[in-house]
Amino acid sequence: MIRGCDTITQTSVHWDPKSVIKEIVASGCQEDPFYVVDLGEVVRRWQKWNLLMPRVKPYYAVKCNNDMMILKTLAALGAGFDCASQQEIKMVRSLGVSSDRIIFAHPVKIVPDISYASAVNVERMTFDSEMELRKIKHHMPHAKLVIRIRSDALKADHPLGIKFGCDPFTEAPKLLEIAAQMDLQVIGVSFHVGSGVQEFESYGRAMRRAAEVFHKAASLGHCCTLLDIGGGFPGTRDNSIEKIAYVVNKELEMSFPDDVEVSSEYEHETVTTSTMYFINDGVYGSFGDRIYDSKKYFPELLLPRSSAPVPCSIWGPTADALDLVVPAAALPRLRVGDWLLFRDMGAYSMVLAKTFNGCPVPAVKMYYVEEELWYGVEMFLV
Incomplete structure (x- = not known):
């Protein structure tokens, strides 16, 4: 099936993608780049997962590939969905997936997305800070919360702990105490050891830490029944999840009773500052030059404040730990709703922007020019 087509070609035998590609190219009518999607591989991997880890329900991370035919296939198989934005939730719900099969697994959410989740009854969502609890209390006090802890693999290609996850011990x-005081319901614990993990015991270590958090939560009156073991599982043909499955199954048997629901995602820079600010644009939007050209950005507070500047870092809105806009800056203490100004933007920042994670691309709100500079130009505009 060529990506973007509405039809699926069915065969009585396994069809090698390379053979399909050869046929398309040999037809002589294909000059543009194209995809061939083996939906059978999606089904096979789903079956293998359920065979190896029957207690762990896969929640497909929409951010990794939001192709609608893949989403439809997983929806038909009964998968859950890991969404990180309002747009991703809308995509999944458009397929008829019930809200109880969705988890809003972004620890830092913008207020409109929280309100939307509330409106469509997507009740489960993650958090890792007091500020997030305050937002949820104000906009969705009936949410079923999952606390995300940090437990990094000793060796991973893509560590996520630098951006998300609270320390499980401190x-x-x-x-959990603050959530109890706010009368918010914590129902589980999540973690993500990182992607491209090369140290499989990291899952066992993280699960043991999660078990300790379960016990602490119970002592405060929370009833935890969900363990989310994150993602990072190998997905290439020369790798397998057997070794990870062994570690996960062993730890589940030792630390988590059968009535605990277990889920997972189906799929660097060192920051020394203590205050992390999240904005609603990032390196997949206007700040792509941060990745492509190592460009540096210098934020200004739009409405100046007299308080002394403090060290901070500024992060984009996606669930990717690489979405770091400013590794180190000094700004007055910011509040939710403050606007930051970035000057000298435009070249490449607009054309490279993507809608990764369902985050919208910034639009031009206004064009303006001084009259004396515009004189003689407007007559040439059609």
Whole structure:
């Protein structure tokens, strides 16, 4: 099936993608780049997962590939869906997937997305900070919360702990206490050891830490029944999840009773500042030059404040740990709703922008020019 087509070609035998590609190219009518999607591989991997880890329900991370035919296939198989934005939730719900099969697994959410989740009854969502609890309390107090802890693999190609996850020993107990004081319901624990993990015991270590958080939560009156073991599982043909499955199954048997629901995702820079700010644009939007050309950005507070500047870092809105806009800056203490100004934008920042994670691409709100500069130009505009 060529990506973008509405039809699926069915065969009585396994069809090698390379053979399909050869036929398309040999037809002589294809000059543009194209995809061939083997939906059978999606089904086979689903079956293998359920065979190896029957207690772990896969929640497909929409951010990794939001092709509608793949989403339809997984929806038909009964998969859950890991969404990180309002747009991703809308895509999944458009397929008829019920809200209880969706988890809003972004620890830092914008207010409109929280309100939308509330409106469509997507109740499960993650958090890792007091500020997030306050937003949820105000806009969706009936949410079923999953606390995300940090437990990084010792060796991973793509660590996520630099952006998300609270310390399971120092921060998690405090956040659980705050949630209890706010009368918010914490129903589970999540973690993500990183992608491209080369140290499989990291899953066992993270699960043991999660078990400790379960016990702390119970002592505060929370009833935890969900464990989300994140993602990072190998997906290439020369890798397998057998070794990870062994570690996960062993730890589940030792630390988590059968009535605990277990889910997972189906699929660097060192920051020394203590204050992390999240904005609603990032390196997949206007700040792509940060990745492509190592460009540096210098944020300004739109409405100046007299308080002394403090060290901070500024992060984009996606669930990717690479979405770091400013590794180190000094700004007055910011509040939710403050606007930041970035000057000298435009070249490449607009044309490279993508809608990764369902985050919208910034639009031009206004064009303006001084009259004396515009004189003699407008007559040439059609």
